[in-house]
Amino acid sequence: MHRRGVGAGAIAKRKLAEAKYKERGTVLAEDQLAQMSKQLDMFKTNLEEFASKHKQEIRKNPEFRVQFQDMCATIGVDPLASGKGFWSEMLGVGDFYYELGVQIIEVCLALKHRNGGLITLEELHQQVLKGRGKFAQEVSQDDLLRAIKKLKVLGSGFGIIPVGGTYLIQSVPAELNMDHTVVLQLAEKKGYVTVGEIKSSLKWEVERAKQILEHLLKEGMAWLDTQAAGEPQYWLPALFTELYSQEITPEEAKEAIP
Amino acid sequence: EIVFIEEQAAGIGKSAKIVAHLHPASPNKEPGPFQSSKYSYIKLSFKEHGQIEFFRRFSEEITQRRWENMPAGQTIQVNKDPQAGRIRAVGIVGIERKLEAKRKETDKNISEAFEDLSKLMEKAKEMVELSKSIANKIKEKQGDITEDETIRFKSYLLSMGIANPVTRETHGSGTHYHMQLAKQLAGMLQTPLEERGGIMSLTEVYCLVNRARGLELLSPEDLVNACKMLEPLKLPLRLQIFDSGVMVIELQSHNEEEMVASALETVSEKGSLTADEFAKLVGMSVLLAKERLLLAEKMGHLCRDDSVEGLRFYPNLFLTQS
Numbered sequence: 001m002h003r004r005g006v007g008a009g010a011i012a013k014r015k016l017a018e019a020k021y022k023e024r025g026t027v028l029a030e031d032q033l034a035q036m037s038k039q040l041d042m043f044k045t046n047l048e049e050f051a052s053k054h055k056q057e058i059r060k061n062p063e064f065r066v067q068f069q070d071m072c073a074t075i076g077v078d079p080l081a082s083g084k085g086f087w088s089e090m091l092g093v094g095d096f097y098y099e100l101g102v103q104i105i106e107v108c109l110a111l112k113h114r115n116g117g118l119i120t121l122e123e124l125h126q127q128v129l130k131g132r133g134k135f136a137q138e139v140s141q142d143d144l145l146r147a148i149k150k151l152k153v154l155g156s157g158f159g160i161i162p163v164g165g166t167y168l169i170q171s172v173p174a175e176l177n178m179d180h181t182v183v184l185q186l187a188e189k190k191g192y193v194t195v196g197e198i199k200s201s202l203k204w205e206v207e208r209a210k211q212i213l214e215h216l217l218k219e220g221m222a223w224l225d226t227q228a229a230g231e232p233q234y235w236l237p238a239l240f241t242e243l244y245s246q247e248i249t250p251e252e253a254k255e256a257i258p
Numbered sequence: 259e260i261v262f263i264e265e266q267a268a269g270i271g272k273s274a275k276i277v278a279h280l281h282p283a284s285p286n287k288e289p290g291p292f293q294s295s296k297y298s299y300i301k302l303s304f305k306e307h308g309q310i311e312f313f314r315r316f317s318e319e320i321t322q323r324r325w326e327n328m329p330a331g332q333t334i335q336v337n338k339d340p341q342a343g344r345i346r347a348v349g350i351v352g353i354e355r356k357l358e359a360k361r362k363e364t365d366k367n368i369s370e371a372f373e374d375l376s377k378l379m380e381k382a383k384e385m386v387e388l389s390k391s392i393a394n395k396i397k398e399k400q401g402d403i404t405e406d407e408t409i410r411f412k413s414y415l416l417s418m419g420i421a422n423p424v425t426r427e428t429h430g431s432g433t434h435y436h437m438q439l440a441k442q443l444a445g446m447l448q449t450p451l452e453e454r455g456g457i458m459s460l461t462e463v464y465c466l467v468n469r470a471r472g473l474e475l476l477s478p479e480d481l482v483n484a485c486k487m488l489e490p491l492k493l494p495l496r497l498q499i500f501d502s503g504v505m506v507i508e509l510q511s512h513n514e515e516e517m518v519a520s521a522l523e524t525v526s527e528k529g530s531l532t533a534d535e536f537a538k539l540v541g542m543s544v545l546l547a548k549e550r551l552l553l554a555e556k557m558g559h560l561c562r563d564d565s566v567e568g569l570r571f572y573p574n575l576f577l578t579q580s
Contacts (some may be wrong), residue, residue, distance in 0.1 A: 032392045032408060036414055040387060042383055043418070050378050054371045068375060075383040078419040083477045084435050085419045098475035102465045113534075121516075150318075153478045156545065195555065215372045217566045221336065222380035230371040 036182055044086055045050040052091040058091055062140035065093075069146060070206045100139065100147040103128050108171035110252040115156070116220030117172030118184075118238040120246055121145070127248065163188040168238060179212045184236065187222075194231045260320055265313055266301075274309040276302045277318065382418070389420050409433060437491060438486035439476070443467070444493040447507060451495065456512030458503040459487070459545055460497075500549050501556075518554045522573060525551075525560060530572045 057064050072079050072087075079087030080097050086096025107127045111119060121141055128139060148169060151158040157173030163185045170176060176184075187193035187199055198209040213234050216222035225233040259281045267275040279299045304312070362564075392411060413433040415422055422565060443463075450466060451458055458466075460481065468475045476484075485497040485507060494510045508514070525531050531539070537547035551571045554560040560571040 030407070032388075032395060033410055033414075035384075035410075036388055036392060038416055039385060040417060043385055043460065046378055046381055049323065050374055054374060057371045058366065061368070064371060071375065071379045072382075072419070073359045075379055076420065077382055080414050080477055081419045081421075082435075083475055083482050084416055084419050084480065087419055089474075094477060095473060095475050098468060098477055101478065102468050105461050105465055145353070150478045151464075153482050154460045154464055155499065155503050156459055173504050210436070218564065218569060220568075233298070241526055 002082075004008050013061075031056070035236070044090075047086050047090050055091055056095060059096070059137055062138055062143060065140075068093075080146070083113065095149065096137065097143070097147045100128070100143060101151050102149055103131055104144065104151065104169075105171075107131065113252070115237040116216075116222070117170060117174060118221045118236065120170070120238055121167040121169060122123070123238070158193055164215050170221070175202045179208070180215065183209075183212050183216070187234065187236050188239060192225070192233040192235040196231050261314070263320065265309065274304045274307075276304070276309055278302070278316075297548055306530060344356075385418050386420055389415060389418070393422075414442045436480070436483045437487050439480065440487040440491055440493060443481075443484055443507075444488065444495050446470070447495060448509075451507065451509050451512075455517075455540075455542065456509045457517075457546060458507050458513070459543065460507065462543065463507055500553075501554070502549065504545065504549055506546065506549075514550065514556070516552060517550060518557055518559060521550050521554050525554075525571055526573045530570050532565070532568050532570050534568075 078112055084099040096232045107124060125141055125144060148158055159170040161170060161181050161184060168184060195206060195209045196207060198204055217224060220235045222236055224233055261279045261281055263276055263278045266275040266277055277299050349378045352479045416433055464478060464481055489496050495507050496510055498506050498508055533544055533548035533551055536551060537544040555562055558577050559574055
């Protein structure tokens with residue numbers, strides 16, 4: 001009895017059709033990959049030409065670097081994704097930012113015991129510049145932010161918190177949610193904040209304010225001043241401007257190097 | 259006008275001085291730094307030294323009064339001599355011209371650079387479009403693309419810095435580059451790991467490796483992608499991720515649970531410890547010390563006392579004394 005589609009012949013036919021389809025699929029992908037490979041070579045040449053003319057511009061000019069990064073982001077390219085990428089190899093942007101990453105990690109580690117793992121972008125900038133010495137390439141705050149964004153992927157808690165027109169850089173895996181961020185922003189104005197101020201500015205219940213402030217205390221990101229006139233003040237050591245000019249002590253520096 | 263000058267010796271807390279006593283000012287005196295002063299002398303203070311030499315020369319000049327014999331035009335006077343004035347202006351204009359030329363040159367360089375950059379980005383954009391279209395084809399074919407071709411595609415994306423449009427991730431089976439890197443890391447990190455008790459955070463590894471390299475540094479993503487290949491490649495190190503998100507590299511022989519047992523002993527000996535104290539005692543980074551104590555707590559061996567004074571760990575007596 002002949003049933004349609006069943007039988008050795010039908011199976012063989014189906015197998016042949018599948019094989020042909022697979023083959024065609026492979027050929028299609030092969031074609032496109034070959035095309036991409038060729039275009040990649042051409043692009044590499046273009047990039048080499050660009051590098052030979054303008055590599056110095058990128059090295060020396062922070063504004064140009066910003067433009068470069070923004071354009072890359074617009075078209076969907078990340079020049080810092082890999083040290084093996086063309087951008088890094090030929091323009092040298094990679095080494096610049098990856099080394100900056102190392103310096104940022106070291107500064108944050110050295111100062112963590114003072115500020116609980118929170119530091120202003122300004123102070124970080126100053127300390128990094130100090131460490132780099134006066135013959136190194138110029139580094140802008142934008143450069144630091146880009147380097148920090150890349151460091152996030154290492155899992156040790158690097159984060160960027162916008163506060164009052166600048167940023168606080170977090171370098172410890174402490175959980176800081178929206179509530180914490182908003183309190184930090186409030187504290188940024190004077191370097192400290194009180195429960196009363198949180199109540200009046202943010203209209204929070206006392207309990208909520210206290211919980212958030214206690215978390216910051218526990219993490220070492222806030223210090224409590226119970227001797228202040230009026231109610232207790234919660235200070236952020238990250239915002240102590242006097243600390244900006246303080247050198248990193250030799251003990252702190254030892255702590256920083258793995 | 260100076261009447262006479264005298265020296266004043268230095269004393270304790272006082273520097274040496276030369277005092278120049280002056281005639282009273284004439285009513286039609288020319289404008290200067292001060293219109294009038296209640297003092298009839300000027301004091302020159304010498305903080306370090308030089309007052310002896312200065313006094314000698316000062317005396318000479320006052321005696322010889324050479325300035326009264328100088329021809330006009332050599333003195334530095336504003337509006338005095340048009341001839342001298344013009345020479346001075348040319349000097350400054352020359353400098354300004356140079357600066358202007360340099361500014362123009364820089365501007366030209368920058369605008370040329372921007373032009374070239376825009377053209378380059380156009381070409382880069384084409385590459386992004388092409389990779390998207392390939393990714394779409396791959397999605398349609400669903401597994402009809404070979405392992406080899408996938409790896410090739412991924413390495414193209416890596417070169418361009420394009421995120422993998424298919425998986426939206428830049429990790430996974432990685433590329434040959436990452437596999438190579440993983441093997442290098444295994445070689446490079448063996449000793450440092452042994453020196454640090456078998457475990458290091460990924461940030462420590464990042465710094466160590468890049469400091470050692472000096473050039474051609476690894477991006478953070480390169481490091482993570484390479485570490486993800488450690489276990490698949492059966493290398494003697496592995497990547498671990500703690501609950502907190504902290505990422506570490508451990509020797510395969512390292513057993514964090516075993517370390518917890520010794521941590522418990524240490525805490526018991528001291529009664530209680532914070533992460534900082536434990537880190538100092540054992541010689542670990544605070545980050546990893548905290549993770550170990552948290553793990554011990556998770557396993558039920560330690561209890562926490564979480565106050566504003568800090569997070570302190572105690573042996574879990576509920577468990578041991580039941």
